[in-house]
Every structure is written in C-alpha cells, then in structure tokens.
Amino acid sequence: MSYILSLETATTNCSVSLSKNGNTIALKEDARNGYSHAEKLHVFIDDVLNEAKVARSQIDAIAVSKGPGSYTGLRIGVSAAKGLCFALEKPLISLPTLEVLAHQYSIDSGVIVAMLDARRLEVYSAIFDKNYSQIRATQAQILDETSFSEYLSKGNVYFIGNGVTKTKEIINHSNAIFIENKLPSSNEMSAIAYDKYKKSDTEDVAYFEPYYLKDFVALKPKKS
Numbered sequence: 001m002s003y004i005l006s007l008e009t010a011t012t013n014c015s016v017s018l019s020k021n022g023n024t025i026a027l028k029e030d031a032r033n034g035y036s037h038a039e040k041l042h043v044f045i046d047d048v049l050n051e052a053k054v055a056r057s058q059i060d061a062i063a064v065s066k067g068p069g070s071y072t073g074l075r076i077g078v079s080a081a082k083g084l085c086f087a088l089e090k091p092l093i094s095l096p097t098l099e100v101l102a103h104q105y106s107i108d109s110g111v112i113v114a115m116l117d118a119r120r121l122e123v124y125s126a127i128f129d130k131n132y133s134q135i136r137a138t139q140a141q142i143l144d145e146t147s148f149s150e151y152l153s154k155g156n157v158y159f160i161g162n163g164v165t166k167t168k169e170i171i172n173h174s175n176a177i178f179i180e181n182k183l184p185s186s187n188e189m190s191a192i193a194y195d196k197y198k199k200s201d202t203e204d205v206a207y208f209e210p211y212y213l214k215d216f217v218a219l220k221p222k223k224s
Contacts, residue, residue, distance in 0.1 A: 002060045004197060005045065005084070006189035009037045009077030010069025010097040011116060011162060016044040017186035018052050018059075022194030024187050026052040031183050037076045045080075059090055061202070063193035065184055066094040067211035068124040068138065069116055074210035082205050091202040093193050096211070098126040098138060101161050103188040105179055110156030111135065113148060115163030116184075121170070123163035124213055127151065140214050143170045152176060 001021060008015040008029075014037045015029035026048035030040060049056065064081035067074045085092045098114040105112060107130045115125040121143045127136035141147065143166065151157050152173045159167055160179040168178045196202070 002194065002197060003054055003058055004061045004063050004093070004190065004193045005048070005059050006063040006065075006095075006186040006193055007041065007045075007077045007081050008065040008097075008100065008184050008186040008189060009041065009073040009080075010065045010067055011073065011183045012070075013183040013185060014040045014044065015184070015186040016041065016048050017190055018048045018054060019190035019194060020052075022191045024190045027185075027187050029185060029187075035070065035073055037073055041076060041080055045084075056084075056088055059084075059088060061091045061093050061193070061197050062088075063093040063095055063189050063196075065097045065100055065186070065189065067097050068140070068213035069097050069184075071212060074212065078208070078210045082208065085205045091197075091200075092205045092208060093196050093201070094203050094208065095189055095192055095196070096126070096134075096138070097184050098124065098161075099128070099132065099134065100188050100192065101182065101184040102126070102128045102132055103192065104182050104185070105158060105160050106130075107156070107158055110158060110175075111151050112158045112160060113151075115159060115161040115167065117161075117163045117166065118214075121166065123161075123167065125163065138213065143167060145170060145172075147171060148176075149173075
C-alpha cells in the first residue's frame with residue numbers, strides 16, 4: 001500500500017491530492033483567486049491528510065508538477081515538496097505539467113495539444129497521442145494561423161489548457177477542437193506518480209529544480 005502526496009502549483013490552480021496505490025482518495029484545490037499558493041498550499045496539504053486520516057509519517061513519496069508554468073507558482077510547489085521530502089525522508093517524484101494536463105481528456109484518435117498561456121501570443125505546449133505518449137517535445141511557441149498545421153491536416157487536434165483562449169482566436173480549422181476551462185490538477189497526478197514510484201523513478205532532492213522552459217523575466221512596475 002502506497003500513499004503519495006501530489007502538489008500542482010504551475011498555474012492559478014493551487015491543487016493538492018493524496019492517492020493510495022494510484023487512486024486519488026482526497027483532493028483540495030482552488031483556481032478562483034489567482035496565485036494564492038503561498039497562503040493555501042500548506043493548508044491544503046493538512047486538509048487532504050486530515051480528510052484521509054493519514055499521518056505525514058505514512059506518506060511514501062511526494063510528487064510535484066515540475067513545469068513549465070508560472071515561475072513563482074513552480075518555485076512555491078517545488079520548495080514545499082523538497083521541504084517535505086527532507087523532513088520526512090521520502091523520495092521526490094516530478095511530473096511534467098503538460099502531461100498531467102493532457103490526462104484530463106481522453107480521445108480515440110487524433111492528438112492532444114496541452115497548452116499553457118505565456119505572454120502575448122505565446123504558449124507552452126506539448127503534443128500527446130491517444131495513449132498520452134508525448135510525440136512532440138515541449139516548446140515555447142508564438143502562435144499564428146499555421147501553428148499545428150501538420151497535425152490538423154491529418155485529423156482531430158484537441159487543444160486543452162488555459163492557452164486555448166488565445167489559440168481559438170487565431171486557429172480556424174475544422175479539425176481543431178477546443179477543450180476550455182481546464183487547468184492542471186493534482187488529481188491526474190495520482191496514477192502517473194504511482195507508475196513512477198513503482199519504477200523508483202525519483203529525483204535527487206538536493207539538486208532538483210523546476211522546468212521553467214524560459215528564463216524568468218521581471219516585469220517593470222507600471223507608473224502611477
């Protein structure tokens with residue numbers, strides 16, 4: 001019997017789940033109020049453990065969504081995960097955020113494009129087949145009318161994530177299907193993390209860093 005605590009903080013969704021043998025048994029998340037991870041993450045951790053009546057000492061591993069995504073959100077999630085791993089002497093499992101997102105939708109044919117909003121016309125995206133095998137590497141790309149044309153010409157392309165809002169305004173194709181109002185959630189992390197746990201596919205806690213994909217750029221404050 002294996003308990004895995006999963007943390008997802010790559011977007012505005014502050015999400016924590018506890019799973020038992022790959023099945024989610026407790027979930028707490030909030031995507032309504034912007035980036036409130038610093039205030040809510042540790043509260044949510046206590047909530048899911050209390051709901052499941054599982055002590056911290058019973059946790060077998062900590063899983064964290066590693067990015068790409070919000071620089072600050074990823075830092076908060078990874079810092080919390082590493083802190084728990086050090087304190088509890090448990091292994092760290094990292095999961096690609098876009099893979100976690102793709103698992104929110106199932107298809108019989110075609111491909112899934114998991115995408116997160118970046119600045120202006122840019123998105124972070126990765127492409128998966130119907131079995132969630134990644135068939136195109138994660139990229140930061142600027143959208144235009146020809147984006148994903150190679151896949152759209154062959155069959156249905158299912159776009160999912162908060163990058164969909166800008167994508168549907170740019171891409172007009174009969175094979176484009178837009179799955180709206182979806183953010184990465186720790187709920188989908190449960191089964192993926194358990195598979196990695198069984199294979200001892202873990203990270204070096206001391207040296208692990210989030211996958212930012214791009215360097216952090218601080219925005220200049222607006223003049224009052």
